Every structure is written in structure tokens, then in C-alpha cells.
Amino acid sequence: MIKIDNIEKIKKLLVFKNSDTFYHLQLIRRKKENPDMNVHQMNILETTITSLSEFDDKIEVYKRIANETNSRVYINLNAKSFERVAKMSRIKLNDLVADGSYRSVKDVFTSMSSKSSTAKSYQKYWVIDCDDFNMLKCYEVVEHLNSFSDNTFVLLNETINGFHLITKPFNLSKFNFDGLSIEDIKRNDLTLIYYTN
Numbered sequence: 001m002i003k004i005d006n007i008e009k010i011k012k013l014l015v016f017k018n019s020d021t022f023y024h025l026q027l028i029r030r031k032k033e034n035p036d037m038n039v040h041q042m043n044i045l046e047t048t049i050t051s052l053s054e055f056d057d058k059i060e061v062y063k064r065i066a067n068e069t070n071s072r073v074y075i076n077l078n079a080k081s082f083e084r085v086a087k088m089s090r091i092k093l094n095d096l097v098a099d100g101s102y103r104s105v106k107d108v109f110t111s112m113s114s115k116s117s118t119a120k121s122y123q124k125y126w127v128i129d130c131d132d133f134n135m136l137k138c139y140e141v142v143e144h145l146n147s148f149s150d151n152t153f154v155l156l157n158e159t160i161n162g163f164h165l166i167t168k169p170f171n172l173s174k175f176n177f178d179g180l181s182i183e184d185i186k187r188n189d190l191t192l193i194y195y196t197n
Contacts, residue, residue: 003196004158007059010193013077013155013166014055015122021079022048023055024113026190027062029071032160033197044071046110048082063194070197074190077166079122080113088112114188124169125154127186131162133179138163141177148174157191164191 014023027045031037045065049055062073089112096104118124130138135156142153145167155166172182 001197002160004160004192004194005196006157006191006193009155009157010075010077010191011052011055013125014049014052015079016051017121019050020081020083021119021122022050022082023079024076024110025049025055025058025062025193026074026110027066027069027071028074029069033070033072043110044069049075059194066194067196071195072160072192073194075193076114076188076190077125077127078118078188080116081119084119085109085112085116088116117188124187126167126169127157127189127191128165128167128180129184129186130165130180131159133162135163137179138165141165141180144175144177145170159192160195166191 015021025047026043029037029042029044031040045062047058047062049058059073065071066073089108092108092112093105096102096108128141130141133141138156142156142165145152145165149170152167152170153165154168157164157166169187172185175182175185
């Protein structure tokens with residue numbers, strides 16, 4: 001049985017400075033754990049988190065549904081701005097309507113939330129995908145980061161196949177670690193918060 005619960009350590013990174021800020025929480029069902037699926041992955045449910053108390057309430061619901069549907073709970077650790085996402089969504093909606101792509105309208109908020117940059121005055125986080133590494137190898141990556149950048153490493157986050165290193169931004173031109181490439185560094189992506197099977 002696999003049980004991954006990163007909830008408490010992820011919760012410590014969530015900061016809410018104003019009412020315009022939110023974090024994007026998603027429940028995703030993957031073909032890896034559900035071979036009967038016809039698609040690679042399916043977004044089952046998503047929500048915005050605007051406070052720690054809302055996070056506590058919603059994470060319990062998401063855990064229950066994840067258990068029932070054999071799905072994973074993910075979060076983007078980069079705080080987003082409702083205003084920025086709304087403005088981006090308006091532009092995208094106009095483009096879709098002009099092109100006659102009406103069915104795509106339902107995906108606009110998720111898409112724009114994913115593409116939106118981090119809200120002003122919030123710490124930006126990157127995710128280094130070390131899914132094929134053990135913990136010792138991950139700490140070798142941390143040592144490599146420390147060799148050219150101070151206080152970059154934030155958190156080692158367990159995933160189904162390994163780990164995500166959560167970091168602050170660093171100089172990509174100095175990153176050179178055997179087994180990892182620049183494509184493994186996600187500058188605005190999801191990380192696993194909960195999964196059990």
C-alpha cells in the first residue's frame with residue numbers, strides 16, 4: 001500500500017497576505033494507477049484556497065474523494081492573483097469565442113491559473129522533478145544547489161515515484177546535475193500533496 005501525506009509540510013508554505021490571493025488545488029486521476037482509463041489523466045475536481053481554515057476544510061473533502069476515486073491531490077505552491085487570472089481569462093475567452101471554440105471555455109480558469117505568474121510580493125517556488133531518485137540522491141542535488149546558491153532548498157516533497165525538491169528560484173545556467181535536465185525544473189507547476197492506495 002502506498003500512502004503519501006505531505007499536507008502539514010505543504011501547509012507551512014501557504015501564505016495569505018490579502019483577499020486577492022489564492023492557491024490552486026486539484027484532484028487528478030492518472031492512468032498509471034487506473035489502467036482502465038482512456039486518457040493519460042483527468043482533472044476530477046479543482047478549487048481555490050483563500051485561507052488556512054479553508055485549506056483545512058477542503059483538504060479533508062479532497063482526501064475522501066481521492067480515496068474513493070484512486071486519485072492524487074496536487075497543489076501549485078505559487079500564490080496566484082484573482083485579478084490577474086480574471087484578466088487573463090477574459091482575453092482567452094474572447095479569443096475562444098472569436099474562434100468558435102466554445103467547448104474549450106470550461107477549461108479557461110484552470111489554464112490561466114496554471115499560466116499565471118506568482119502574485120506580487122509572494123515567494124516564488126520551483127519544483128525539481130526527481131521522481132527516479134532516492135532520498136540520498138535528492139540530497140546530493142541539494143548539495144549541488146548549495147554550491148552556487150544560498151538558501152535555495154525549501155522542502156523535500158515525497159511523490160509516488162520519488163521526490164519533488166521544492167526550491168526558490170536559482171541561476172539555471174549553473175545547474176548541472178547528472179540525471180537531471182533543465183526540463184526537470186518546473187517553474188510554475190503542481191506538487192503532490194496527498195495520495196493513498
